[in-house]
Amino acid sequence: MSQIWKLDGWVIFKELGDQCFLIEFQKMVDKDKVLSGRPWFFDRHLLTMMEVDETVSIHALQFRFEPFWVQLHNLPLATMTEDFGQQFAGSIGHVIRVEAEADGHAWGRCLRVRVAVDLHKPLLRGKWLKLGEKQHWISFKYERLQSFCFKCGVLSHKGRNCARLRAEQQGDEQASYQFGPWLRGQPRNTNIFDRRRYGGGGDGNQHSGE
Numbered sequence: 498m499s500q501i502w503k504l505d506g507w508v509i510f511k512e513l514g515d516q517c518f519l520i521e522f523q524k525m526v527d528k529d530k531v532l533s534g535r536p537w538f539f540d541r542h543l544l545t546m547m548e549v550d551e552t553v554s555i556h557a558l559q560f561r562f563e564p565f566w567v568q569l570h571n572l573p574l575a576t577m578t579e580d581f582g583q584q585f586a587g588s589i590g591h592v593i594r595v596e597a598e599a600d601g602h603a604w605g606r607c608l609r610v611r612v613a614v615d616l617h618k619p620l621l622r623g624k625w626l627k628l629g630e631k632q633h634w635i636s637f638k639y640e641r642l643q644s645f646c647f648k649c650g651v652l653s654h655k656g657r658n659c660a661r662l663r664a665e666q667q668g669d670e671q672a673s674y675q676f677g678p679w680l681r682g683q684p685r686n687t688n689i690f691d692r693r694r695y696g697g698g699g700d701g702n703q704h705s706g707e
């Protein structure tokens with residue numbers, strides 16, 4: 498993992514059991530880089546992460562949310578704004594931030610929103626938007642999404658671990674899927690650590706504690 502992360506300092510993995518690890522970083526900048534680069538997949542499995550301090554008990558931790566960049570496609574130009582993204586993407590999960598210029602407008606083929614996605618809820622495939630008399634289907638694509646359950650649409654399990662899929666296969670029904678690889682969004686930045694600069698030298702990616 499540390500090779501994938503390309504860190505400056507050392508990193509130590511301490512196994513806590515039950516596929517749970519405590520990761521210690523030598524350098525704060527490395528920790529920030531890893532946390533802001535989420536989600537991470539290892540061997541196609543989602544690596545859920547949480548920032549902890551020494552006052553918490555490991556047993557009290559609940560890994561329930563993971564931040565993703567979600568792309569909102571087919572938005573009318575008037576809605577390509579930070580305010581709209583905040584409000585509209587709220588149905589996906591808690592909105593951490595919207596990628597937009599300093600004046601609140603966004604340009605590009607889609608609006609990118611950083612959202613804390615609930616691992617136990619089905620991924621939202623899109624949502625209708627009514628603007629004037631017109632209805633628009635806004636589709637959602639999840640960047641860097643790898644494995645998830647094509648049956649239930651959740652990130653917390655997949656494939657053979659799916660109870661619904663097993664139940665269907667035990668019956669004579671042909672398994673049908675409502676979710677698929679088309680939920681994956683092509684990342685817009687080839688380098689995910691690419692720091693985008695806006696106007697006065699502000700740095701859009703520097704949000705610690707996401």
Ligand SMILES: [Zn+2]
Nearest residue numbers: 646648649659
């Ligand atoms: Zn499932």
